[in-house]
Amino acid sequence: MAKRLDILVPFLNERESVAGFSALAGDLAVQVKERFGLETHFVFIDDGSTDDGGALYGEHMTGDWSLITLARNFGKETAILAGLDHSEGDYVLLMDADLQHTVDVALDMIGRIMADSELDMVYAVRSDRAETRSLGRYFANGFYWLINMGQRYEIPANAGDFRVMTSRFAAALRQLRDQRRFNKGLYAWTGFKQERILYKPAERQGGESKWSRRRLIAFSLEGFTSFSVVPLRMVSLFGTGVAILGFLYGIKILLEVLFTGVSVPGYPSLIVAVLVLGGLNLALTGLVGEYVWSALSEAKNRPNYIVKSITGSHTATAVQTAKASRKATHG
Incomplete structure:
Protein backbone atom coordinates (compact mmCIF):
# COMPACT_ATOMS: atom_id res chain seq x y z
CA MET A 1 0.00 0.00 0.00
CA VAL A 229 10.59 32.63 32.98
CA VAL A 230 13.24 35.17 31.91
CA PRO A 231 10.90 38.23 32.05
CA LEU A 232 10.05 37.53 35.69
CA ARG A 233 13.68 37.03 36.57
CA MET A 234 14.70 40.23 34.79
CA VAL A 235 12.11 42.27 36.68
CA SER A 236 13.18 40.59 39.93
CA LEU A 237 16.83 41.43 39.27
CA PHE A 238 15.93 45.00 38.36
CA GLY A 239 13.89 45.32 41.54
CA THR A 240 16.81 43.96 43.57
CA GLY A 241 19.13 46.46 41.90
CA VAL A 242 16.78 49.36 42.68
CA ALA A 243 16.53 48.22 46.30
CA ILE A 244 20.32 48.08 46.64
CA LEU A 245 20.70 51.54 45.10
CA GLY A 246 18.01 52.89 47.41
CA PHE A 247 19.76 51.37 50.42
CA LEU A 248 23.09 52.90 49.40
CA TYR A 249 21.45 56.27 48.77
CA GLY A 250 19.88 56.12 52.24
CA ILE A 251 23.29 55.49 53.81
CA LYS A 252 24.72 58.45 51.87
CA ILE A 253 21.98 60.78 53.13
CA LEU A 254 22.45 59.57 56.70
CA LEU A 255 26.20 60.15 56.61
CA GLU A 256 25.76 63.64 55.10
CA VAL A 257 23.31 64.60 57.83
CA LEU A 258 25.50 63.25 60.63
CA PHE A 259 28.87 64.61 59.50
CA THR A 260 28.21 67.63 57.26
CA GLY A 261 24.86 68.90 58.43
CA VAL A 262 23.44 68.96 54.89
CA SER A 263 19.65 69.02 54.92
CA VAL A 264 17.88 66.01 53.41
CA PRO A 265 16.30 66.81 50.02
CA GLY A 266 12.61 66.12 50.37
CA TYR A 267 10.04 66.43 47.61
CA PRO A 268 12.16 65.67 44.48
CA SER A 269 13.82 62.56 45.92
CA LEU A 270 10.50 61.33 47.31
CA ILE A 271 8.69 61.71 43.96
CA VAL A 272 11.50 59.94 42.08
CA ALA A 273 11.40 57.03 44.52
CA VAL A 274 7.60 56.77 44.33
CA LEU A 275 7.55 56.84 40.53
CA VAL A 276 10.37 54.31 40.12
CA LEU A 277 9.12 51.84 42.69
CA GLY A 278 5.44 52.36 41.79
CA GLY A 279 6.10 51.80 38.09
CA LEU A 280 8.20 48.73 38.86
CA ASN A 281 5.46 47.26 41.03
CA LEU A 282 2.80 47.87 38.40
CA ALA A 283 4.97 46.29 35.69
CA LEU A 284 5.67 43.26 37.87
CA THR A 285 1.98 42.92 38.78
CA GLY A 286 0.99 42.98 35.11
CA LEU A 287 3.66 40.44 34.21
CA VAL A 288 2.63 38.11 37.02
CA GLY A 289 -0.98 38.54 35.87
CA GLU A 290 -0.01 37.29 32.38
CA TYR A 291 1.51 34.15 33.87
CA VAL A 292 -1.48 33.63 36.18
CA TRP A 293 -3.91 33.99 33.26
CA SER A 294 -1.88 31.50 31.27
CA ALA A 295 -1.97 29.02 34.17
CA LEU A 296 -5.72 29.60 34.63
CA SER A 297 -6.37 28.90 30.93
CA GLU A 298 -4.54 25.59 31.21
CA ALA A 299 -6.30 24.66 34.47
CA LYS A 300 -9.79 25.07 32.93
CA ASN A 301 -8.99 22.16 30.61
CA ARG A 302 -11.48 23.18 27.94
CA PRO A 303 -11.25 21.49 24.53
Whole structure:
Protein backbone atom coordinates (compact mmCIF):
# COMPACT_ATOMS: atom_id res chain seq x y z
CA MET A 1 0.00 0.00 0.00
CA ALA A 2 1.37 3.42 -0.99
CA LYS A 3 2.40 5.77 1.76
CA ARG A 4 0.41 8.98 2.18
CA LEU A 5 1.26 12.63 2.59
CA ASP A 6 -1.31 14.75 4.43
CA ILE A 7 -1.12 18.45 3.58
CA LEU A 8 -2.64 20.67 6.29
CA VAL A 9 -3.84 24.10 5.16
CA PRO A 10 -5.30 26.37 7.88
CA PHE A 11 -6.99 29.50 6.54
CA LEU A 12 -9.07 32.49 7.60
CA ASN A 13 -10.93 34.62 5.04
CA GLU A 14 -8.77 33.61 2.07
CA ARG A 15 -11.40 33.49 -0.69
CA GLU A 16 -9.16 35.49 -3.06
CA SER A 17 -6.53 32.73 -3.09
CA VAL A 18 -8.82 29.68 -3.38
CA ALA A 19 -8.58 29.28 -7.15
CA GLY A 20 -4.81 29.80 -7.16
CA PHE A 21 -4.18 27.43 -4.28
CA SER A 22 -6.43 24.76 -5.81
CA ALA A 23 -4.27 24.87 -8.95
CA LEU A 24 -1.12 24.73 -6.82
CA ALA A 25 -2.56 21.77 -4.91
CA GLY A 26 -3.19 19.85 -8.12
CA ASP A 27 0.36 20.48 -9.33
CA LEU A 28 1.84 19.51 -5.95
CA ALA A 29 -0.18 16.27 -5.79
CA VAL A 30 1.00 15.22 -9.26
CA GLN A 31 4.66 15.94 -8.56
CA VAL A 32 4.59 14.25 -5.13
CA LYS A 33 3.15 11.12 -6.77
CA GLU A 34 5.68 11.13 -9.63
CA ARG A 35 8.78 11.90 -7.55
CA PHE A 36 8.12 10.08 -4.29
CA GLY A 37 5.25 7.69 -4.96
CA LEU A 38 3.14 9.26 -2.20
CA GLU A 39 -0.62 9.58 -2.25
CA THR A 40 -1.77 13.02 -1.14
CA HIS A 41 -4.69 14.10 1.02
CA PHE A 42 -5.37 17.80 1.61
CA VAL A 43 -6.87 18.81 4.96
CA PHE A 44 -8.24 22.36 4.92
CA ILE A 45 -9.03 23.90 8.30
CA ASP A 46 -11.46 26.83 8.16
CA ASP A 47 -10.64 28.83 11.29
CA GLY A 48 -13.97 30.64 11.58
CA SER A 49 -13.92 32.46 8.24
CA THR A 50 -16.66 35.00 7.62
CA ASP A 51 -16.40 34.80 3.83
CA ASP A 52 -17.26 31.91 1.47
CA GLY A 53 -13.71 30.62 1.10
CA GLY A 54 -14.60 27.21 2.53
CA ALA A 55 -17.44 26.72 0.05
CA LEU A 56 -15.21 27.80 -2.82
CA TYR A 57 -12.74 25.02 -2.07
CA GLY A 58 -15.57 22.58 -2.72
CA GLU A 59 -15.98 24.08 -6.19
CA HIS A 60 -12.30 24.26 -7.16
CA MET A 61 -10.53 21.34 -5.47
CA THR A 62 -10.02 17.97 -7.16
CA GLY A 63 -8.53 14.76 -5.85
CA ASP A 64 -8.60 13.63 -2.22
CA TRP A 65 -9.38 16.41 0.24
CA SER A 66 -11.40 17.27 3.33
CA LEU A 67 -12.55 20.51 4.94
CA ILE A 68 -12.75 20.92 8.72
CA THR A 69 -14.84 23.93 9.68
CA LEU A 70 -14.30 25.17 13.23
CA ALA A 71 -17.15 26.71 15.22
CA ARG A 72 -15.35 30.05 15.51
CA ASN A 73 -11.94 31.64 15.13
CA PHE A 74 -9.65 29.75 17.53
CA GLY A 75 -6.39 31.02 16.03
CA LYS A 76 -3.97 29.53 13.53
CA GLU A 77 -1.99 27.66 16.18
CA THR A 78 -5.09 25.77 17.29
CA ALA A 79 -6.30 25.27 13.71
CA ILE A 80 -3.05 23.42 12.99
CA LEU A 81 -3.72 21.16 15.98
CA ALA A 82 -7.20 20.42 14.58
CA GLY A 83 -5.58 19.43 11.29
CA LEU A 84 -3.08 17.20 13.06
CA ASP A 85 -5.88 15.49 14.98
CA HIS A 86 -7.59 14.64 11.68
CA SER A 87 -4.49 13.53 9.78
CA GLU A 88 -3.40 9.93 9.33
CA GLY A 89 -0.60 10.28 6.77
CA ASP A 90 2.88 8.81 6.98
CA TYR A 91 4.12 12.35 6.45
CA VAL A 92 2.45 15.69 7.24
CA LEU A 93 3.14 18.93 5.38
CA LEU A 94 1.99 22.31 6.74
CA MET A 95 1.28 25.06 4.20
CA ASP A 96 -0.44 28.45 4.17
CA ALA A 97 -3.33 29.15 1.80
CA ASP A 98 -2.01 32.54 0.66
CA LEU A 99 0.28 31.01 -2.02
CA GLN A 100 3.47 32.28 -0.37
CA HIS A 101 4.58 28.70 0.24
CA THR A 102 5.76 27.32 -3.10
CA VAL A 103 5.70 23.84 -4.62
CA ASP A 104 9.47 23.80 -5.21
CA VAL A 105 10.30 24.39 -1.54
CA ALA A 106 7.69 21.85 -0.44
CA LEU A 107 9.16 19.20 -2.75
CA ASP A 108 12.66 19.99 -1.46
CA MET A 109 11.56 19.44 2.15
CA ILE A 110 9.71 16.22 1.30
CA GLY A 111 12.73 14.87 -0.53
CA ARG A 112 15.03 15.61 2.40
CA ILE A 113 12.85 13.95 5.02
CA MET A 114 12.31 10.84 2.89
CA ALA A 115 16.03 10.53 2.16
CA ASP A 116 16.98 10.35 5.86
CA SER A 117 15.18 7.77 8.02
CA GLU A 118 16.48 9.46 11.19
CA LEU A 119 15.05 12.85 10.23
CA ASP A 120 11.63 13.72 11.70
CA MET A 121 11.12 17.32 10.60
CA VAL A 122 12.31 19.73 7.92
CA TYR A 123 11.29 23.36 8.37
CA ALA A 124 11.69 26.41 6.15
CA VAL A 125 13.29 29.62 7.45
CA ARG A 126 12.62 32.92 5.68
CA SER A 127 15.88 34.30 4.32
CA ASP A 128 14.38 37.69 3.44
CA ARG A 129 13.66 38.48 7.09
CA ALA A 130 17.24 37.73 8.11
CA GLU A 131 18.43 40.27 5.54
CA THR A 132 16.06 43.01 6.75
CA ARG A 133 17.45 45.74 9.00
CA SER A 134 14.54 47.49 10.68
CA LEU A 135 13.33 48.30 14.17
CA GLY A 136 10.85 45.42 14.05
CA ARG A 137 13.61 43.02 13.02
CA TYR A 138 15.75 44.08 15.99
CA PHE A 139 12.80 43.57 18.33
CA ALA A 140 12.24 40.11 16.85
CA ASN A 141 15.89 39.18 17.30
CA GLY A 142 15.70 40.38 20.89
CA PHE A 143 12.58 38.29 21.45
CA TYR A 144 14.27 35.09 20.29
CA TRP A 145 17.41 35.90 22.25
CA LEU A 146 15.39 36.29 25.44
CA ILE A 147 13.11 33.29 24.96
CA ASN A 148 16.06 31.00 24.20
CA MET A 149 18.04 32.19 27.20
CA GLY A 150 18.80 29.25 29.50
CA GLN A 151 16.78 26.74 27.45
CA ARG A 152 17.87 23.17 26.70
CA TYR A 153 16.53 23.60 23.18
CA GLU A 154 16.53 26.49 20.70
CA ILE A 155 13.51 28.06 19.04
CA PRO A 156 14.81 29.10 15.60
CA ALA A 157 14.20 32.66 14.48
CA ASN A 158 12.37 33.43 11.21
CA ALA A 159 10.88 29.91 11.06
CA GLY A 160 7.13 29.66 10.52
CA ASP A 161 4.71 26.79 10.01
CA PHE A 162 5.97 25.82 6.54
CA ARG A 163 7.40 22.41 7.41
CA VAL A 164 7.06 18.68 6.85
CA MET A 165 7.16 16.03 9.56
CA THR A 166 6.91 12.29 10.02
CA SER A 167 3.87 10.60 11.55
CA ARG A 168 5.97 10.00 14.65
CA PHE A 169 6.57 13.73 15.11
CA ALA A 170 2.90 14.50 14.37
CA ALA A 171 1.82 11.98 17.02
CA ALA A 172 4.10 13.68 19.56
CA LEU A 173 2.58 17.09 18.75
CA ARG A 174 -0.95 15.72 19.25
CA GLN A 175 -0.04 14.91 22.85
CA LEU A 176 0.71 18.58 23.58
CA ARG A 177 -2.70 20.06 24.38
CA ASP A 178 -1.61 23.54 25.50
CA GLN A 179 -4.57 25.94 25.56
CA ARG A 180 -2.46 28.99 24.72
CA ARG A 181 -0.41 27.53 21.93
CA PHE A 182 2.93 28.78 20.66
CA ASN A 183 3.73 26.27 17.96
CA LYS A 184 7.26 27.51 17.28
CA GLY A 185 8.12 26.63 20.86
CA LEU A 186 6.26 23.31 20.74
CA TYR A 187 8.12 22.21 17.61
CA ALA A 188 11.45 22.87 19.33
CA TRP A 189 10.39 21.45 22.71
CA THR A 190 9.26 18.16 21.13
CA GLY A 191 12.79 17.39 20.04
CA PHE A 192 13.67 14.68 17.49
CA LYS A 193 16.09 15.29 14.65
CA GLN A 194 15.20 18.43 12.71
CA GLU A 195 16.74 20.18 9.71
CA ARG A 196 16.20 23.66 8.33
CA ILE A 197 16.31 25.07 4.82
CA LEU A 198 16.27 28.68 3.68
CA TYR A 199 13.56 29.99 1.38
CA LYS A 200 12.16 33.23 0.07
CA PRO A 201 8.34 33.30 0.07
CA ALA A 202 6.39 34.17 -3.05
CA GLU A 203 4.28 37.32 -3.22
CA ARG A 204 0.85 37.13 -1.64
CA GLN A 205 -1.71 36.71 -4.43
CA GLY A 206 -4.77 38.15 -2.70
CA GLY A 207 -6.14 39.47 0.55
CA GLU A 208 -3.91 40.68 3.35
CA SER A 209 -2.06 39.24 6.31
CA LYS A 210 -4.17 38.55 9.40
CA TRP A 211 -1.20 39.27 11.68
CA SER A 212 -1.48 42.86 12.89
CA ARG A 213 1.12 44.39 15.20
CA ARG A 214 -1.27 44.05 18.12
CA ARG A 215 -1.74 40.34 17.45
CA LEU A 216 2.00 39.84 17.04
CA ILE A 217 2.64 41.47 20.43
CA ALA A 218 -0.03 39.29 22.06
CA PHE A 219 1.43 36.23 20.37
CA SER A 220 4.89 37.12 21.68
CA LEU A 221 3.51 37.40 25.22
CA GLU A 222 2.01 33.93 24.88
CA GLY A 223 5.41 32.67 23.81
CA PHE A 224 7.05 34.15 26.88
CA THR A 225 4.44 32.93 29.35
CA SER A 226 4.48 29.44 27.85
CA PHE A 227 8.21 28.90 27.40
CA SER A 228 10.25 31.36 29.43
CA VAL A 229 10.59 32.63 32.98
CA VAL A 230 13.24 35.17 31.91
CA PRO A 231 10.90 38.23 32.05
CA LEU A 232 10.05 37.53 35.69
CA ARG A 233 13.68 37.03 36.57
CA MET A 234 14.70 40.23 34.79
CA VAL A 235 12.11 42.27 36.68
CA SER A 236 13.18 40.59 39.93
CA LEU A 237 16.83 41.43 39.27
CA PHE A 238 15.93 45.00 38.36
CA GLY A 239 13.89 45.32 41.54
CA THR A 240 16.81 43.96 43.57
CA GLY A 241 19.13 46.46 41.90
CA VAL A 242 16.78 49.36 42.68
CA ALA A 243 16.53 48.22 46.30
CA ILE A 244 20.32 48.08 46.64
CA LEU A 245 20.70 51.54 45.10
CA GLY A 246 18.01 52.89 47.41
CA PHE A 247 19.76 51.37 50.42
CA LEU A 248 23.09 52.90 49.40
CA TYR A 249 21.45 56.27 48.77
CA GLY A 250 19.88 56.12 52.24
CA ILE A 251 23.29 55.49 53.81
CA LYS A 252 24.72 58.45 51.87
CA ILE A 253 21.98 60.78 53.13
CA LEU A 254 22.45 59.57 56.70
CA LEU A 255 26.20 60.15 56.61
CA GLU A 256 25.76 63.64 55.10
CA VAL A 257 23.31 64.60 57.83
CA LEU A 258 25.50 63.25 60.63
CA PHE A 259 28.87 64.61 59.50
CA THR A 260 28.21 67.63 57.26
CA GLY A 261 24.86 68.90 58.43
CA VAL A 262 23.44 68.96 54.89
CA SER A 263 19.65 69.02 54.92
CA VAL A 264 17.88 66.01 53.41
CA PRO A 265 16.30 66.81 50.02
CA GLY A 266 12.61 66.12 50.37
CA TYR A 267 10.04 66.43 47.61
CA PRO A 268 12.16 65.67 44.48
CA SER A 269 13.82 62.56 45.92
CA LEU A 270 10.50 61.33 47.31
CA ILE A 271 8.69 61.71 43.96
CA VAL A 272 11.50 59.94 42.08
CA ALA A 273 11.40 57.03 44.52
CA VAL A 274 7.60 56.77 44.33
CA LEU A 275 7.55 56.84 40.53
CA VAL A 276 10.37 54.31 40.12
CA LEU A 277 9.12 51.84 42.69
CA GLY A 278 5.44 52.36 41.79
CA GLY A 279 6.10 51.80 38.09
CA LEU A 280 8.20 48.73 38.86
CA ASN A 281 5.46 47.26 41.03
CA LEU A 282 2.80 47.87 38.40
CA ALA A 283 4.97 46.29 35.69
CA LEU A 284 5.67 43.26 37.87
CA THR A 285 1.98 42.92 38.78
CA GLY A 286 0.99 42.98 35.11
CA LEU A 287 3.66 40.44 34.21
CA VAL A 288 2.63 38.11 37.02
CA GLY A 289 -0.98 38.54 35.87
CA GLU A 290 -0.01 37.29 32.38
CA TYR A 291 1.51 34.15 33.87
CA VAL A 292 -1.48 33.63 36.18
CA TRP A 293 -3.91 33.99 33.26
CA SER A 294 -1.88 31.50 31.27
CA ALA A 295 -1.97 29.02 34.17
CA LEU A 296 -5.72 29.60 34.63
CA SER A 297 -6.37 28.90 30.93
CA GLU A 298 -4.54 25.59 31.21
CA ALA A 299 -6.30 24.66 34.47
CA LYS A 300 -9.79 25.07 32.93
CA ASN A 301 -8.99 22.16 30.61
CA ARG A 302 -11.48 23.18 27.94
CA PRO A 303 -11.25 21.49 24.53
CA ASN A 304 -8.75 23.23 22.28
CA TYR A 305 -11.35 23.70 19.54
CA ILE A 306 -14.90 22.83 18.50
CA VAL A 307 -15.58 21.32 15.07
CA LYS A 308 -18.67 22.64 13.30
CA SER A 309 -18.59 20.29 10.32
CA ILE A 310 -16.36 18.06 8.22
CA THR A 311 -16.88 17.78 4.48
CA GLY A 312 -14.73 16.82 1.54
CA SER A 313 -14.25 14.81 -1.62
CA HIS A 314 -15.72 11.68 -0.04
CA THR A 315 -18.78 13.38 1.45
CA ALA A 316 -21.07 12.81 -1.55
CA THR A 317 -19.87 9.22 -1.96
CA ALA A 318 -20.47 8.48 1.70
CA VAL A 319 -24.00 9.90 1.54
CA GLN A 320 -24.84 7.85 -1.56
CA THR A 321 -23.43 4.69 0.06
CA ALA A 322 -25.50 5.27 3.20
CA LYS A 323 -28.68 5.80 1.14
CA ALA A 324 -28.01 2.66 -0.90
CA SER A 325 -27.43 0.67 2.28
CA ARG A 326 -30.70 1.87 3.84
CA LYS A 327 -32.59 1.11 0.61
CA ALA A 328 -31.16 -2.43 0.48
CA THR A 329 -31.97 -2.99 4.15
CA HIS A 330 -35.57 -1.78 3.98
CA GLY A 331 -36.27 -3.09 0.48
